[in-house]
Amino acid sequence: MRLILAAGLALAAAACADAPEAVAPAPQPAFIAEGRPAALEAWGQVAVRGDALVLGEGVTAYDLNTALFSDYALKLRTVWIPDGAGPAVYHETGVFDFPVGTVITKTFFYPLADGGFDQVSAAGRLQDHFDGTQLDLAGVRLIETRVLVRREAGWEALPYVWDDAQRAASLQRTGAFVELTLISAARAAQDFTYAVPDVNQCAACHVLDARDGALSPIGPRARHLNGPFAYADGPGNQLARWVQAGLLAGAPEPELAPRAAVWEGDVTLSGAALDAASRAWLDINCAHCHSRTGPARTSGLYLEPWEPDGPHLGRCKPPIAAGTGTGGRPFSIVPGAPEQSIFVHRLETERLSDMMPELGRSVTHHESAALITAWISEMSGGCG
Amino acid sequence: MMNLSRLIGALGGALILTACGGEPEARDTSDFDTAYQSVLHEALLDAQPGDVIEIPAGRFAFDRGLSLSGVSGVTIRGAGMDETILSFAGQRQGAEGLLVSNSDNFTIENLAVEDTAGDAIKITGGDGVTIRGVRVEWTRGPSTQNGAYGLYPVLSRNVLIEDSVAIAASDAGIYVGQSDNIIVRNNRAEYNVAGIEIENSNNADVYGNVAVNNTGGILVFNMPNLPRPGAGTRVFDNDVNDNNTANFGQAGTPVAKVPAGTGILINANDDVEIFSNRLRDNRTAHVIISSGHSSGFSDLGVNAQFDPYPEGIHVHSNSYEGGGNNPDSMELQALRIMKFGPTGRIPPVLWDGYVRSGGRLVDGALPDALRICVTDAEVLNADGPNGYANPQVDRQAFDCAHEPLPAVTLEG
Numbered sequence: 001m002r003l004i005l006a007a008g009l010a011l012a013a014a015a016c017a018d019a020p021e022a023v024a025p026a027p028q029p030a031f032i033a034e035g036r037p038a039a040l041e042a043w044g045q046v047a048v049r050g051d052a053l054v055l056g057e058g059v060t061a062y063d064l065n066t067a068l069f070s071d072y073a074l075k076l077r078t079v080w081i082p083d084g085a086g087p088a089v090y091h092e093t094g095v096f097d098f099p100v101g102t103v104i105t106k107t108f109f110y111p112l113a114d115g116g117f118d119q120v121s122a123a124g125r126l127q128d129h130f131d132g133t134q135l136d137l138a139g140v141r142l143i144e145t146r147v148l149v150r151r152e153a154g155w156e157a158l159p160y161v162w163d164d165a166q167r168a169a170s171l172q173r174t175g176a177f178v179e180l181t182l183i184s185a186a187r188a189a190q191d192f193t194y195a196v197p198d199v200n201q202c203a204a205c206h207v208l209d210a211r212d213g214a215l216s217p218i219g220p221r222a223r224h225l226n227g228p229f230a231y232a233d234g235p236g237n238q239l240a241r242w243v244q245a246g247l248l249a250g251a252p253e254p255e256l257a258p259r260a261a262v263w264e265g266d267v268t269l270s271g272a273a274l275d276a277a278s279r280a281w282l283d284i285n286c287a288h289c290h291s292r293t294g295p296a297r298t299s300g301l302y303l304e305p306w307e308p309d310g311p312h313l314g315r316c317k318p319p320i321a322a323g324t325g326t327g328g329r330p331f332s333i334v335p336g337a338p339e340q341s342i343f344v345h346r347l348e349t350e351r352l353s354d355m356m357p358e359l360g361r362s363v364t365h366h367e368s369a370a371l372i373t374a375w376i377s378e379m380s381g382g383c384g
Numbered sequence: 385m386m387n388l389s390r391l392i393g394a395l396g397g398a399l400i401l402t403a404c405g406g407e408p409e410a411r412d413t414s415d416f417d418t419a420y421q422s423v424l425h426e427a428l429l430d431a432q433p434g435d436v437i438e439i440p441a442g443r444f445a446f447d448r449g450l451s452l453s454g455v456s457g458v459t460i461r462g463a464g465m466d467e468t469i470l471s472f473a474g475q476r477q478g479a480e481g482l483l484v485s486n487s488d489n490f491t492i493e494n495l496a497v498e499d500t501a502g503d504a505i506k507i508t509g510g511d512g513v514t515i516r517g518v519r520v521e522w523t524r525g526p527s528t529q530n531g532a533y534g535l536y537p538v539l540s541r542n543v544l545i546e547d548s549v550a551i552a553a554s555d556a557g558i559y560v561g562q563s564d565n566i567i568v569r570n571n572r573a574e575y576n577v578a579g580i581e582i583e584n585s586n587n588a589d590v591y592g593n594v595a596v597n598n599t600g601g602i603l604v605f606n607m608p609n610l611p612r613p614g615a616g617t618r619v620f621d622n623d624v625n626d627n628n629t630a631n632f633g634q635a636g637t638p639v640a641k642v643p644a645g646t647g648i649l650i651n652a653n654d655d656v657e658i659f660s661n662r663l664r665d666n667r668t669a670h671v672i673i674s675s676g677h678s679s680g681f682s683d684l685g686v687n688a689q690f691d692p693y694p695e696g697i698h699v700h701s702n703s704y705e706g707g708g709n710n711p712d713s714m715e716l717q718a719l720r721i722m723k724f725g726p727t728g729r730i731p732p733v734l735w736d737g738y739v740r741s742g743g744r745l746v747d748g749a750l751p752d753a754l755r756i757c758v759t760d761a762e763v764l765n766a767d768g769p770n771g772y773a774n775p776q777v778d779r780q781a782f783d784c785a786h787e788p789l790p791a792v793t794l795e796g
Contacts, residue, residue: 323532
């Protein structure tokens with residue numbers, strides 16, 4: 001299937017000098033079957049209109065129950081399937097089978113911390129800034145938008161970096177470094193380098209089956225989407241909405257579909273809720289590599305949510321090739337002893353050679369480390 | 385379970401010493417070329433099957449890890465391991481210097497990769513990997529803070545590493561893991577914790593190498609919890625000398641338990657033939673044969689399929705000189721003096737003494753094919769199963785031979 005829309009031309013024509021920006025037409029989403037457009041705008045998925053980042057016509061925003069940590073950035077995710085390409089096919093555990101033409105985007109942004117353009121806040125939620133149709137650009141800084149497009153030959157990944165004027169994002173295949181200062185909820189400041197991945201690095205996370213080496217989305221699966229989203233017309237379950245909107249076929253009622261826990265940084269959990277949140281966190285942050293088919297299968301550590309307790313889930317497991325990443329600790333998890341568990345070191349450290357995930361973070365996510373610390377603390381038995 | 389460190393070395397003290405004060409500094413790269421990195425970076429992003437990426441002579445600084453994914457037949461070629469130097473001393477992103485994944489028939493040759501944050505060159509999931517004339521080095525010398533692996537093919541097939549140099553890796557200088565059909569030849573590995581390591585791999589030939597001044601010279605290991613147990617390694621015609629560098633591995637890693645002064649170490653691996661090597665002045669023992677019971681694993685952290693016993697081992701035709709005179713553990717030191725006198729030596733081959741019970745035994749005895757055969761030296765059986773109560777020197781129990789293992793032939 002080929003569907004090449006000349007969206008770029010239409011947009012260029014519309015943006016004549018004397019036309020007020022506020023009435024510029026909504027972006028027209030496009031499937032671009034070949035090549036690498038230099039401007040994000042060419043895809044028509046998200047674009048700046050006035051003081052907002054707006055969605056293209058027919059583009060659907062979504063969120064994950066528990067999300068990958070990316071240096072405290074907030075993320076606006078979208079999906080679009082061209083007319084006639086047909087819905088994605090539901091899978092109970094795997095990523096939905098999206099048709100050729102599908103475009104998925106993820107825009108990384110920060111709330112500004114009132115200290116200038118480079119001072120960004122570690123506190124905030126998507127819904128503080130996004131009303132279901134547009135992202136209010138007042139008080140935020142756009143960093144990058146990643147595009148995943150399903151072409152005939154498979155998925156391709158393209159990273160776009162937003163300009164300082166916050167009007168346009170351009171392709172940066174070699175990635176980028178963005179120097180920022182992170183201001184925590186407690187107003188502590190930490191300078192850090194936000195690293196936009198290069199195109200090849202996209203594969204480090206998005207190759208879910210290292211045996212075929214093909215790129216894939218990670219998030220759009222039943223268990224991650226099966227939860228509420230604040231749509232413009234009110235809250236709704238994402239799986240049900242996707243079916244309604246013709247994005248997804250073959251899905252059961254949401255209550256019959258798998259569902260990962262919703263975790264947004266709560267460090268006070270215990271018992272079953274703590275276990276569910278921890279497994280959901282390990283799933284979305286680690287299991288894209290740490291699965292029986294992923295690139296980190298070399299380690300023998302598998303963190304998918306159905307993996308039973310035992311060495312492969314980390315219990316008393318000696319490291320294989322962790323190098324300095326052990327932090328001097330003997331096993332991945334020492335039940336009841338987070339301070340002896342390699343897991344916790346990997347999450348707390350900011351050393352390049354030691355930290356997990358290997359890409360996508362520069363700073364420690366203190367809430368994640370606290371979550372996994374609590375989870376291991378509640379385990380019992382030690383390692384003998 | 386007993387611990388290799390209890391058997392052979394109490395390493396904690398050595399570790400702390402090496403991590404303190406007065407460490408030499410890494411190479412100053414302030415005059416390195418910083419403009420070239422984007423050229424190589426883009427060449428890797430644009431790589432097409434069959435591309436040859438030539439890197440000129442020069443000294444180039446990189447601030448992020450490089451990667452190549454899913455492109456077959458790519459060659460990266462420099463002008464020589466001392467002429468084309470890629471330094472990652474200023475690395476700000478990426479866990480490796482170069483990560484190559486799912487790219488068959490990959491070749492890298494004639495260049496150096498220095499001072500990466502983590503592993504220097506990691507190649508995963510390739511069929512046909514050639515590393516030739518490459519130097520990987522942490523220029524400040526041995527330090528626990530150095531990256532783990534130098535040359536690191538894993539989950540690959542048909543791997544050739546030759547004429548290369550690995551210096552000061554905090555784990556293994558040259559490490560081939562979970563791979564099949566491997567030749568490691570004519571390399572030099574020095575000042576690493578492990579000079580050369582073959583782990584959970586099958587059909588490996590390791591020959592013509594110089595392993596000197598590492599903590600352990602050449603290791604053949606099996607670790608638990610991995611999909612494939614390794615077997616079938618030949619280690620021959622290597623020079624394995626003076627591997628006496630204090631262990632600077634990060635605690636918790638398997639190699640951090642390797643005693644300084646180890647020449648060749650087999651741990652839990654099967655069908656290993658060690659012959660015609662020249663071993664000299666390795667102060668703990670020239671050859672150590674140990675089981676998973678000596679590795680400090682937790683019973684709870686080892687999958688049920690793991691076979692901890694080294695079996696089908698054949699050590700013959702090696703030459704041994706010096707060594708065994710100053711083993712890296714209080715217990716072994718005491719044992720040496722008690723059994724061999726103040727100036728005596730631990731025999732060339734040291735075995736932890738663990739033998740399987742039941743299972744594959746025939747009439748209570750190990751079938752011939754599984755025996756440990758040593759015909760060129762005395763063996764010290766450390767008597768691990770009895771708490772090291774009664775170590776004995778023996779020759780007769782090891783007087784047997786296995787059919788020579790076949791030479792490895794690379795396909796493709």
